[in-house]
Amino acid sequence: MATAAVQKTGMHEAEWEARQQLAACYRVFDMLGWSEMIYNHITLKVPGEEGAFLINPFGLHFSEVCASNLVKIDIDGNKLDDNPYPVNLAGFTQHSVFHRHLPDAHCIAHTHTTAGMAVSSVEGGLKPINFYACNFAGQIAYHDFEGVTVRTEEGQRLIANLGDRRIMLLRNHGILVMGRTVPEAFIKHWALQRACEIQLATAAMGTPLQVSDDVVAVHQRDLFKAQVPGGPGKADFDAMVRLVDRTDTGWRN
Structure with missing residues (x-):
């Protein structure tokens, strides 16, 4: 399937694989209830193409995203393919600044889940009061709400507030996480x-x-002892993709 798609579109194999993995991620997020109408974003750098990344087509629900309809844009927001869908300015503005300045931020996810928005909206944010919260103690950055993220000058403050961390709670807004992989x-x-x-x-x-x-x-010292080999999240993500595939494999197209 990948070879046929690559031949049809003319894109290189690495890009098609990246597209499939990102499309799968959108479907997993939707399956877990993390969609927000046609909004929010997960972006991924295109392997081997400096400054190029993939983003969801504005107007489609997470459940409609597939490998072929992801939009490829450059770091300045210019489309690099003939995709007919527009790109949400708020998603581009926020994600492009991190892709531009952080070499290790290959995949970036931002959501408006009820729990994420609620915790980001209380004094003190996330507190070390449960197993999972202890994973993140001392590792979360915070950024004050400035309204919808469509102004480029906010990017400077986002980068400054993030510092050397790769997880951020956007106050009154939601979750932002970055990874070296999907x-x-x-x-x-x-x-x-x-x-x-x-x-x-x-x-x-x-x-x-x-x-x-x-x-x-x-x-935090001992967490790695409970991880499955293959890299952070790989076994977990693969399991979720298998669950998605039980009901719909259309994301692969």
Whole structure:
């Protein structure tokens, strides 16, 4: 299938594989309830093409994204293919600044999940009060809400606030995660979303128990011992793709 698509479109094999993996990620996000109408974005750098990345076509639901309808644009927002769909300016403005300045930010995901927006909208943000939240203690950057992200000058502040971290809660706005691979970005988002969901549930029950700094340090040190070989998130992501394939394989086209 990949070879036929490559021959038909003229694109190189690495780009088609990247397109399929990103399209699968959109379908996984939708399956897990992380879609937001036709909004939000997951972007991925095109292998071997400096400054080029893939983004979802503006107007399609996550469940409609497939490998062939992803839009390829350059770092300045110019289309690099003949895709008829437009690109959401808010998605381009936010994602392009990170792709431009961060060599390791190959995949970037931004969502408006209920739990992510709720935790980003309270004083103190995510707190180390559950297993998953302890994964992220000391590793989350925060950026104040400035309205819809369509102004390029906000990019400077986004980069400054992110610093050397690759996970950000956009205050009053939602989740932003970056990964060296699609599976890594996926597993970061999954764990952060779970942490936020559990924080909401805990807050509804009473006063949360906060995990001490010493225990958090041990937890983060030992996390790698519970990981499956293959790279961060690979086994998890592959399992979710298998679930998507049980109902729809159209994302591969």
